[in-house]
Amino acid sequence: MKLVSSPKTFFSSVREKYPNYKKGNFFRKAAKEAIYVIQIIREGEKHEGLVTCAHIDEFTSHRIKKHENTISAKEQQQIDLILSRGAGVKPVLVFHKAVKKINDWIQEIIATKKRTYEVKFSDTELHKIWSVTDAEKVENICKLFKKHIKEAYIADGHHRCSSTALMSKNYEGESINPYEYLMTSFFPSNQLKIYDFNRIINLLDQISPVRFTVELSKYCDIIPLQKYMSPSAKFEMTMYLEKEWYTVKWKKKYLNSRSNILLDANLMNKYIMAEILKIEDIRTDTRIKYLEGVKPMLTFKNQCKKLENGIGFVLHPVDIADLIEVADQDQIMPPKSTWFEPRMKNGLLVQEFKM
Numbered sequence: 001m002k003l004v005s006s007p008k009t010f011f012s013s014v015r016e017k018y019p020n021y022k023k024g025n026f027f028r029k030a031a032k033e034a035i036y037v038i039q040i041i042r043e044g045e046k047h048e049g050l051v052t053c054a055h056i057d058e059f060t061s062h063r064i065k066k067h068e069n070t071i072s073a074k075e076q077q078q079i080d081l082i083l084s085r086g087a088g089v090k091p092v093l094v095f096h097k098a099v100k101k102i103n104d105w106i107q108e109i110i111a112t113k114k115r116t117y118e119v120k121f122s123d124t125e126l127h128k129i130w131s132v133t134d135a136e137k138v139e140n141i142c143k144l145f146k147k148h149i150k151e152a153y154i155a156d157g158h159h160r161c162s163s164t165a166l167m168s169k170n171y172e173g174e175s176i177n178p179y180e181y182l183m184t185s186f187f188p189s190n191q192l193k194i195y196d197f198n199r200i201i202n203l204l205d206q207i208s209p210v211r212f213t214v215e216l217s218k219y220c221d222i223i224p225l226q227k228y229m230s231p232s233a234k235f236e237m238t239m240y241l242e243k244e245w246y247t248v249k250w251k252k253k254y255l256n257s258r259s260n261i262l263l264d265a266n267l268m269n270k271y272i273m274a275e276i277l278k279i280e281d282i283r284t285d286t287r288i289k290y291l292e293g294v295k296p297m298l299t300f301k302n303q304c305k306k307l308e309n310g311i312g313f314v315l316h317p318v319d320i321a322d323l324i325e326v327a328d329q330d331q332i333m334p335p336k337s338t339w340f341e342p343r344m345k346n347g348l349l350v351q352e353f354k355m
Contacts, residue, residue: 007119014347018085027350030131035138036116036349037109037130038185040342044124047342048106049187050141051091051349056168056182059161064094064152064184065327068335070162071283078163082179088164088351091185091344092157095320098188099148105141119348127348145186153327155192155340176354183351185344189320195339196231196293196317198300199268203309204287206277209242212311215276219254219267223247228297231316237264240304240312248313261326264315265334272313283335292339293317 004010004026014021021027036051058064082088109130118128132138154161161182168179203212216222225245231238235255239246250267260266273279273288282288291300293314304312318338326333 007121011119011121011345011347014089015081018087018089018347018350021347032133034131034133035141037106037132038348039110039128039130041126041128042124042342047187047191048103048110049185049191050106051183051185053181053351054092054094054184056165056180058152059154059182060165062330063150064154064161066154066158066161067323067327067331067333068154068158068337069332070159074159075163075166078159079167082163082167082353086353086355088160088183088353090157090160090346091183091349091351092160093155093185093187093192093340093344094152094157095155095187095189095192096149096152098190099144102141102144102148103188105137105144109137119345121345125342127345129348151328152186153324155187155338156343178353178355181351183349192320193341194317194320194323195341196315197265197336197339198291198293198315199313199336200289200291200300200303200307201277201311201313202287202289202307203277203311205309209309209311212276213241216248216272219251219271219275221249221251223249231314234316234319234322235262235264235267236316237268238314240301240314243305261322261329261331263318263322263326263333263337265318265337268313268315269334290336294339294341 010021010026038049038051040047054064059066109132113130113132116129116131118126120126132141164179164182168177171177171179203209207215213222222239223246225238225247228240228245229238229247231247235250237248239248250264254267254271255262269282273282277287279285279287289303291303300312300314304310318333323333323338
């Protein structure tokens, strides 16, 4: 870390520049294979979990379950990065049910072992790493996972999983498969927080704000607000239109579904995007901008104001129980439904693929 004068700049660029940084001796190879304990202190809160390598079969057999579809172009982008780096520089973020014995094991490591290193990203965010190489301790945590954790869920990293699986498949039957394992961080569900993922839509000349409000009133009750208020529950949104705030609640007759688990993003895509605005593909339509809920509300308002005919929707965060139900039923959430915190950082730990 002595060569890193600006952690924020370094770790934001290591995704593309890892080969150069490796040649420049910015990275040190671990003397032994290890399981790592990670503690992230963010905004005064502690988040503690493990970083290790999971076999790719855990993902392809759906023991580690997905809730999003992947896009081929992004998969190709990930493959190109993996090939150019020869390494994975960011662990997939996975969560599982909270288990006291696993937490006790983590707390013992934090209390008794010397930290391997730590990185301060800002005055409010600090990442600490402990390396665990003791064979008995590693065996203990593996036994605890085998006994107590029957399934886990991807929080962030769907494209890294699918791209690595595609590359691993090319080596089926070979004596060496460099993509057999994938660096993965495991956190208990109570150590992660889901934030909203909000939408800003450029209506252009397609529909006037007045006409849009009339059409929206068919599906939702629209209540003017004196000032901004966050959505208080599922099936409620906050709308920003022409410098005014509104509470928008879905009418009960649209909250019946026999086939899909209802989410605000599902309803929005079906009735607002498709029915009112005639948007055919929300993944590619340039009229839609997505803004994660950790960004300040002022940023959201400013993004809306930049558009002459823009409208913003603040969604209620997805409940983790809904996400688990979606994944357990092999259903898929709409793109940009969840934003998990804390986020894993590029380059803190690196998995080199052995060719």
